[in-house]
Amino acid sequence: xxxxxxxxxxxxxxxxxxxxxxxxxxxxxxxxxxxxxxxxxxxxxxxxxxxxxxxxxxxxxxxxxxxxxxxxxxxxxxxxxxxxxxxxxxxxxxxxxxxxxxxxxxxxxxxxxxxxxxxxxxxxxxxxxxxxxxxxxxxxxxxxxxxxxxxxxxxxxxxxxxxxxxxxxxxxxxxxxxxxxxxxxxxxxxxxxxxxxxxxxxxxxxxxxxxxxxxxxxxxxxxxxxxxxxxxxxxxxxxxxxxxxxxxxxxxxxxxxxxxxxxxxxxxxxxxxxxxxxxxxxxxxxxxxxxxxxxxxxxxxxxxxxxxxxxxxxxxxxxxxxxxxxxxxxxxxxxxxxxxxxxxxxxxxxxxxxx
Amino acid sequence: xxxxxxxxxxxxxxxxxxxxxxxxxxxxxxxxxxxxxxxxxxxxxxxxxxxxxxxxxxxxxxxxxxxxxxxxxxxxxxxxxxxxxxxxxxxxxxxxxxxxxxxxxxxxxxxxxxxxxxxxxxxxxxxxxxxxxxxxxxxxxxxxxxxxxxxxxxxxxxxxxxxxxxxxxxxxxxxxxxxxxxxxxxxxxxxxxxxxxxxxxxxxxxxxxxxxxxxxxxxxxxxxxxxxxxxxxxxxxxxxxxxxxxxxxxxxxxxxxxxxxxxxxxxxxxxxxxxxxxxxxxxxxxxxxxxxxxxxxxxxxxxxxxxxxxxxxxxxxxxxxxxxxxxxxxxxxxxxxxxxxxxxxxxxxxxxxxxxxxxxxxxxxxxxxxxxxxxxxxxxxxxxxxxxxxxxxxxxxxxxxxxxxxxxxxxxxxxxxxxxxxxxxxxxxxxxxxxxxxxxxxxxxxxxxxxxxxxxxxxxxxxxxxxxxxxxxxxxxxxxxxxxxxxxxxxxxxxxxxxxxxxxxxx
Numbered sequence: 001x002x003x004x005x006x007x008x009x010x011x012x013x014x015x016x017x018x019x020x021x022x023x024x025x026x027x028x029x030x031x032x033x034x035x036x037x038x039x040x041x042x043x044x045x046x047x048x049x050x051x052x053x054x055x056x057x058x059x060x061x062x063x064x065x066x067x068x069x070x071x072x073x074x075x076x077x078x079x080x081x082x083x084x085x086x087x088x089x090x091x092x093x094x095x096x097x098x099x100x101x102x103x104x105x106x107x108x109x110x111x112x113x114x115x116x117x118x119x120x121x122x123x124x125x126x127x128x129x130x131x132x133x134x135x136x137x138x139x140x141x142x143x144x145x146x147x148x149x150x151x152x153x154x155x156x157x158x159x160x161x162x163x164x165x166x167x168x169x170x171x172x173x174x175x176x177x178x179x180x181x182x183x184x185x186x187x188x189x190x191x192x193x194x195x196x197x198x199x200x201x202x203x204x205x206x207x208x209x210x211x212x213x214x215x216x217x218x219x220x221x222x223x224x225x226x227x228x229x230x231x232x233x234x235x236x237x238x239x240x241x242x243x244x245x246x247x248x249x250x251x252x253x254x255x256x257x258x259x260x261x262x263x264x265x266x267x268x269x270x271x272x273x274x275x276x277x278x279x280x281x282x283x284x285x286x287x288x289x290x291x292x293x294x295x296x297x298x299x300x301x302x303x304x305x306x307x308x309x310x311x312x313x314x315x316x317x318x319x320x321x322x323x324x325x326x327x328x329x330x331x332x333x334x335x336x337x338x339x340x341x342x343x344x345x346x347x348x349x350x351x352x353x354x355x
Numbered sequence: 356x357x358x359x360x361x362x363x364x365x366x367x368x369x370x371x372x373x374x375x376x377x378x379x380x381x382x383x384x385x386x387x388x389x390x391x392x393x394x395x396x397x398x399x400x401x402x403x404x405x406x407x408x409x410x411x412x413x414x415x416x417x418x419x420x421x422x423x424x425x426x427x428x429x430x431x432x433x434x435x436x437x438x439x440x441x442x443x444x445x446x447x448x449x450x451x452x453x454x455x456x457x458x459x460x461x462x463x464x465x466x467x468x469x470x471x472x473x474x475x476x477x478x479x480x481x482x483x484x485x486x487x488x489x490x491x492x493x494x495x496x497x498x499x500x501x502x503x504x505x506x507x508x509x510x511x512x513x514x515x516x517x518x519x520x521x522x523x524x525x526x527x528x529x530x531x532x533x534x535x536x537x538x539x540x541x542x543x544x545x546x547x548x549x550x551x552x553x554x555x556x557x558x559x560x561x562x563x564x565x566x567x568x569x570x571x572x573x574x575x576x577x578x579x580x581x582x583x584x585x586x587x588x589x590x591x592x593x594x595x596x597x598x599x600x601x602x603x604x605x606x607x608x609x610x611x612x613x614x615x616x617x618x619x620x621x622x623x624x625x626x627x628x629x630x631x632x633x634x635x636x637x638x639x640x641x642x643x644x645x646x647x648x649x650x651x652x653x654x655x656x657x658x659x660x661x662x663x664x665x666x667x668x669x670x671x672x673x674x675x676x677x678x679x680x681x682x683x684x685x686x687x688x689x690x691x692x693x694x695x696x697x698x699x700x701x702x703x704x705x706x707x708x709x710x711x712x713x714x715x716x717x718x719x720x721x722x723x724x725x726x727x728x729x730x731x732x733x734x735x736x737x738x739x740x741x742x743x744x745x746x747x748x749x750x751x752x753x754x755x756x757x758x759x760x761x762x763x764x765x766x767x768x769x770x771x772x773x774x775x776x777x778x779x780x781x782x783x784x785x786x787x788x789x790x791x792x793x794x795x796x797x798x799x800x801x802x803x804x805x806x807x808x809x810x811x812x813x814x815x816x817x818x819x820x821x822x823x824x825x826x827x828x829x830x831x832x833x834x835x836x837x838x839x840x841x842x843x844x845x846x847x848x849x850x851x852x853x854x855x856x857x858x859x860x861x862x
Binding site: 223 | 410685686702706726
């Protein structure tokens, strides 16, 4: 009799970093085809539709990039905490707070020219997002409260607070029936390119990714947070002020997520609108950061992939008439395979003869 | 007489490593058989194969003359065939009683155990083998040697015919070790075989019948204790002559470097761990701390290196007050630290050598521009220099340091700490678990530091090491320094007695 045995890999193979995700993807597509078969569709056709929907022409590409932009920010925000072995589940709330603060600034400084107003929006969004990361950071370092819970719970506070503003004091008096703010002044709106919805946000996201990459790889601070992330005990031993740096990391992470929120509104939505702020970007960002293994350059690729999955899924709904459920089922399957494949980097399966 | 267990031509490969190369090993009934070898020699791998934890690649296992099908050999099968293991790090449930822990070891335990029966069995073992232990005590209340006895009883409960003991005396005082030897001898006399893994030659000579020596996975030979001596054995283990006796320069202490005055501190459990402790370490002096583990050694090292705040007293280094100590302050004052938890505290396990070497000094201008951008090339060069100077063996500079052997890992830590030219060095169990070659190196390095004028506080459980290396020895007991003696005025027996609080009794 043969039996499958799980063994820990004793050595680390670099090629697995590339092979495993690709193999997982292929398996996911094979498994996902059953979803389409059950629903009476030709899986090849469905995949073709998805691919064409996400990458088929310039417009498809632009939509994929538009979807990837907020994920780039939440993914980068979370990659920073991942490196320090902290879990920021609060990117969603920080994203909301960033969007809110930007909206406030857009109204308050509405008379300013764009070259002053846009940086002001960015700054206020980063401050708001960062402040939203601060209470969990303080609770974590002073009282050892688990940051997973505090960051998660603050999401609800942020979301409901923004909802309150939309239904109450910030509601657009011109459209009293809709929970939304007035449109941003033109000076607060980012340029959109090629007659598509693609906006400057993606460029800023790429810059942030490169800055983080340099920070991680080239600087003393990047080294410091890496030490903290891998061994708190060693960090303390080496004289690194662990708590101070944990606070910094959570606040900077919040600021990056907050900036993502601002760009989403200023670049795409142009007003705060109920249901039009975040499409669970803060949560999907966790997966993005995890799949990218905390590497900011890999976050770019993974965010693009996730964006394509969203856009391709949307186009499936339109062209093949699938319900939302079928598309989500497929997307879930893809993620499941990729996440499961992750463990194969550390463990291997081996057939052993038994009995 | 037929051997109870016979291993023939056992070969075990790990990826890229030949851990065992056609090793032979057999154990007679009622025999105490030592398994000797340096770290990485393959002793643990061999016992793991015997106890069914590892598969083997080639070779044969015979139990009572019967050939065992390797594919059916498992941890459970080994237990069923009477091969028991006394773990070095005890596998006991701390919050449960001795009785409950022992009941748990019985594999055929019914849903409702017959505790009276188990109680009786424990009592029987107690009288038969001098394995006395209170069945109703909670594990956490027991001393280390009592826990060890519980482990032995657990193994006997399976009806073990062979007990594998992996460095059982590493955690014991000399007196406790003597107790253990009595038990082991009694067990052997009643027919149980013992496989005794040890680094310490004297105890091997004291209790063992035969000795099998492994070196780098190779089988070197099996000898009768009666036919050999320590010098020959050491040569078999290392493959060359060794001189563990460090050449010591004359003891000429300089000015005081570290002055601890009436310090008290709490343990992690918020119990008083250091109690009004005072001591002074001078330039060019190695001050040894002897004590049974858990008497405040860990806390003492942490207080000096700034990892633990003190509740009372004061600390001075070279006349500077560092009573409000932090790791940063301690490093700035030139206090080096060789921690006992090498992998958990001394390094970041997944980082490569360069990043491990500059852990404490990466901010210096030679390694970074204004402390912001790291100078990769300089760090790499520096690392290369240290690797050469300390003769560190590595498969590649950037491979994670956790893959290094214990000795080489300790060299990385030593290299880093010594390169900072500390005026004060706190070394905690610096040779624990290291093979003879690496031990020799560590001791020589400390001696060189001493000659160069550093003050060294050496915390060790190895009394022979303390006697060989230290100038003065302080005995720590329940957080207090019981006595401070010149090494030349004391003996191991005397230290052993004082470590257990014996000086009170004697006085």
